[in-house]
Amino acid sequence: MSRIIGELGGTKKGPLIILIGGLHGNELTGIKAIERVFNKINEDNLEISGKIVGLEGNRKAIEKKERFIDYDLNRCWTDEHIQHLAESHHIFAEDDEVLELNRIFEELSSIESTKKVCVDLHTTSSDNGNFIVVPEITSDDPVINALKLPLILDLEKHIKGTLLKYLTQKGYLAFAFEGGLIGSEVAVELHTAGIWEILLASGAVSPDHVNGIMQIGTLLQTFAAELPHKLRVRHHYWITEEDNFRMKPGYLNFQKVKTGEVIAHDRNGPIQIPMDGMIFMPLYQRSGNDGFFVVEELDPLRRINLSVESSHFDKTSNQTSWKR
Numbered sequence: 001m002s003r004i005i006g007e008l009g010g011t012k013k014g015p016l017i018i019l020i021g022g023l024h025g026n027e028l029t030g031i032k033a034i035e036r037v038f039n040k041i042n043e044d045n046l047e048i049s050g051k052i053v054g055l056e057g058n059r060k061a062i063e064k065k066e067r068f069i070d071y072d073l074n075r076c077w078t079d080e081h082i083q084h085l086a087e088s089h090h091i092f093a094e095d096d097e098v099l100e101l102n103r104i105f106e107e108l109s110s111i112e113s114t115k116k117v118c119v120d121l122h123t124t125s126s127d128n129g130n131f132i133v134v135p136e137i138t139s140d141d142p143v144i145n146a147l148k149l150p151l152i153l154d155l156e157k158h159i160k161g162t163l164l165k166y167l168t169q170k171g172y173l174a175f176a177f178e179g180g181l182i183g184s185e186v187a188v189e190l191h192t193a194g195i196w197e198i199l200l201a202s203g204a205v206s207p208d209h210v211n212g213i214m215q216i217g218t219l220l221q222t223f224a225a226e227l228p229h230k231l232r233v234r235h236h237y238w239i240t241e242e243d244n245f246r247m248k249p250g251y252l253n254f255q256k257v258k259t260g261e262v263i264a265h266d267r268n269g270p271i272q273i274p275m276d277g278m279i280f281m282p283l284y285q286r287s288g289n290d291g292f293f294v295v296e297e298l299d300p301l302r303r304i305n306l307s308v309e310s311s312h313f314d315k316t317s318n319q320t321s322w323k324r
């Protein structure tokens with residue numbers, strides 16, 4: 001079996017789109033979504049401009065349905081680490097995963113394209129987990145806007161070695177696309193809808209060819225309707241396995257929190273929120289080093305405007321049907 005889920009392209013010039021699922025081995029919805037999209041493209045014989053490649057991330061961890069075996073494959077993407085692996089004996093399970101993926105990135109990067117995009121598909125262990133993690137410099141890209149999901153900025157300043165930061169430095173529009181709760185069918189649907197939006201917005205497929213698929217794009221809007229538009233990471237609570245960190249139950253992404261609120265416990269006692277804001281990626285699974293983040297909403301007015309706009313749309317559509 002190969003790491004490559006699918007690879008499609010024609011003679012027409014266009015973007016290079018790399019889709020990665022399972023960079024965390026217990027998050028398999030991305031792989032299912034990539035397979036669905038490739039199957040549909042093949043079934044309908046859709047014409048592709050440029051090249052689309054689907055990849056499995058941490059294959060050894062996927063086999064065991066674990067987040068990772070020895071180290072997190074989304075915290076190790078630095079030039080120093082890759083250089084070190086290239087020169088040294090490989091000890092850890094993830095060492096070969098990094099090198100093989102990097103070799104594929106290098107090969108693909110040399111292909112001529114109108115734009116290079118890498119989509120890293122994830123799911124979270126807390127509910128309400130539909131969002132995009134993207135560096136601020138590329139956050140206004142039309143492909144990002146097409147997804148209409150909350151944008152999380154500055155995460156790369158708090159956690160080291162993410163794939164999206166590494167590939168952004170190599171000239172990619174690279175971002176993490178969180179589809180929702182780990183293992184849920186709705187996350188597969190959301191990832192599938194999102195991939196189609198990405199393929200359309202980047203020009204890899206033409207809207208004339210995908211009529212039936214367009215309607216699933218509204219799924220993304222439905223999810224994001226009540227969520228903030230843009231947020232900046234203000235605080236990262238780092239944990240180790242020895243801390244015995246336990247989140248208090250019931251916290252959702254983007255839930256408001258106040259300074260001093262006790263939201264978790266560890267071996268030293270209660271853990272308080274250090275600032276007002278919204279909770280982001282509270283950890284409700286055993287493995288991982290990010291206890292939680294605190295984020296700040298950047299343009300709350302936009303959210304209000306959007307809800308006004310959508311209610312206006314509702315009225316318009318009622319009117320239209322009444323006229324008919």
Ligand SMILES: [Zn+2]
Pocket residue numbers: 023024027122123
């Ligand atoms: Zn993940």
